Amino acid sequence: MKPFSRRITRAILVILIVLFVLASGLVGLHVFAKHKYEHERVQWKDRTLKRLSLLSITNEEISQEFFTLKSGSKPGLDLGWAGENVLVMTNGEYIIYAFRHGFNNGFVNHLLLGHASDGRWLYSTYHFHALIEGSDAPPGSINEFAQRYSAKEFDGKSDVCLQKTWPPEK
Numbered sequence: 001m002k003p004f005s006r007r008i009t010r011a012i013l014v015i016l017i018v019l020f021v022l023a024s025g026l027v028g029l030h031v032f033a034k035h036k037y038e039h040e041r042v043q044w045k046d047r048t049l050k051r052l053s054l055l056s057i058t059n060e061e062i063s064q065e066f067f068t069l070k071s072g073s074k075p076g077l078d079l080g081w082a083g084e085n086v087l088v089m090t091n092g093e094y095i096i097y098a099f100r101h102g103f104n105n106g107f108v109n110h111l112l113l114g115h116a117s118d119g120r121w122l123y124s125t126y127h128f129h130a131l132i133e134g135s136d137a138p139p140g141s142i143n144e145f146a147q148r149y150s151a152k153e154f155d156g157k158s159d160v161c162l163q164k165t166w167p168p169e170k
Contacts (some may be wrong), residue, residue, distance in 0.1 A: 010085030024086060037109060041100070045113065049156060050096045052115050055085070055096050064085060066094055081157050093117045093142045099128060112151070113161060116142045121156035126166040 055062055065083040070092070072123035081088050087095040095114040102109020112124045120142070127150040139145040144150070 005144070009108065014143050038162075041109060041111065043158070044100050045111065045162060048100075048113050049161075050090055052096060052098060052113060053156065055097075055115070057094070064126065087114070087145065088138065089142060089145060090138050090140045095142065095145065102127075110166075111162070112149070114151075114154065118142060120153050121161075122146060122151040123152040123154055123161035124165050125163075 057063055057066060062085055065086045066088060069081060069083050069086060069088040081090075085096055085098070087097055089095075094117045094131035097112055099113075100109070100111045102111075110125050110127050112122075112126065112128065114122045116122055122142075124146075128149070136148075139148055150168055152161075152163075152165050154160045
């Protein structure tokens with residue numbers, strides 16, 4: 001083999017090794033980031049479910065927010081039917097909820113957890129920008145809310161609520 005062709009072969013080999021190392025690093029970084037976000041989401045879910053399980057309409061803050069929304073007064077968020085802790089349907093049903101806004105980084109990060117007035121626990125990974133901006137009309141019932149926002153029922157404890165609900169599978 002000629003010295004010139006050996007240099008080209010070595011250069012190509014070095015380039016391939018560098019590309020392999022870079023690709024491996026990027027894959028490792030992606031896996032690490034995904035694990036980190038999933039771990040943070042699980043911790044948020046655990047804390048939030050514990051907090052939501054202690055809240056009810058008899059809680060003073062929840063009760064005040066519920067009656068403010070039901071009366072048509074504009075709460076601090078000025079959303080009409082959605083307060084900081086309560087979503088009120090036009091038929092009077094409500095959901096005491098918490099929402100975690102994600103980062104739109106390719107992982108499922110948005111998460112709404114809620115305890116409905118009919119006793120059901122609901123979760124959704126719907127991206128609630130229209131709701132947050134106040135441009136959505138209030139749903140008529142919890143069932144309508146669940147259909148509109150891809151909410152699913154769960155037991156109020158398990159990690160089932162970390163599964164993707166939105167966008168719906170086609």
